[in-house]
Amino acid sequence: MRNAIFILTLGLIFATAGQAFAAEEPQNVIKYRQAVMKAIGGHTGAIAGVVKGEVSFTGDVAAHARGIQEMSKLVSKLFPKGTDNKMQEKTRALPAIWEDRAKFDAAVKAFQAASANLVRVAEAGDPAAFGGGLQELGKACGGCHKPFRAEEK
């Protein structure tokens, strides 16, 4: 009996949580999604400043790499159904994300792997390997932005 109540309660909690997520306003999800993407872009922009030699904060690149890696774990859930550019304004997310979710998920996985690798090479402190790691990360970014993001008008 106690077990049954426990399972019931657990089920109820999950059901409410699921509903709460589904009730998320699409425009708010898009706003949040773009804030996360900008955070990633902020880190890549900061790394670029170091790699180009504009600033000498070479010790910072590992922190930025870790920032990107943390963000990479959030990406998948930022794309609930109904937040594409056909149904919503102010987004360039293409319906292709939901039409081929397996490909999208694989691309997100590739991004997570590339950012984890970037952390590794950044912590190792070898500039050449880090350059290669950045190229890998760029490939991963393109893996989503090319097939799944509409071009700017």
Added chain:
Amino acid sequence: MPQAVPGGGKIDTRLVTRSPGRKACGGRPFIWAAAALFHLGLATLAAGPAAGAEPAVARGEYIFRAAGCLTCHTDTKNKGAPLAGGRALPTPFGTFYTPNITPDPVHGIGAWSDADFITALREGLAPDGSHYYPAFPYPSYTGMNERDMRDLKAYLFSRPAVATPNRAHDLKFPFGFRFALWPWKLLFFTEGRRIEDPSKDAQWNRGAYLVENLGHCGECHTPRNFLGAVDRERRLAGNPVGPEGKKVPNVTPHPGNGIGDWSKSDLTYFLKTGFLPDGDFAGGAMTDVIQESTGFLSDEDRAAVARYIFGLPPISGPGAGP
């Protein structure tokens, strides 16, 4: 008689005598070859060729990357084999299907001689004497030096042969008439390899060769007239209707419309990684170009590209900067 071309070095316009049996293009100064050897020697080292590979093949691989052959000659969308062609290139003139350039003797270019290969790049002519459509960027490749062409062929011939048959182009009337390409070439095509501009230094000349010839940047970034010829007055100033009907940005150093507010290192970094100066990552066709071509260049070559690009006249253009 060398003739100056806008924004660039000089193009050797000597017509190559072509006997019915066709022979290789005319002689070329020894000095040029030596200079190219020097440049590319550096470049090849930086690119790290496969150990033990034939020098011509290893060098050819670098040319292959710089010339960006892979993306157009592979039908990635339909999981086509590398270099086996078949990629659709929709244009205002209809859809072109790129040909198989693997060494398959029947469907590819395996039966081609060096002279056939050079004639295709230099003159835009197939081994049977028919004209190529300028969807194949021979108006850019014509400026390549002969050693680069030979080494490129050596590399292509080292790749696996794939027996994928070529698909006929699907062009709108009247563009399906190949013979009309002869007057087109007469009007718009200047044949001949690039001659270095002695008033500029080696880095600028190398950049010009990479941008205008090997990299054929203008084939997408320069607007075309109604007959599909690039508008040399608006070199690299963006194309409102680029490949696949998409807008291609202005890459002249114009501050508002082009990339005038980028630094040289912004550009070299972009060509290496794909990240824009603001940290964003552009999608679009340039993603492939970076991943399959400019990302493989040596740092020296990317610096040469930036040097040349930022020396171009700034032109305000329709396609705003990326």
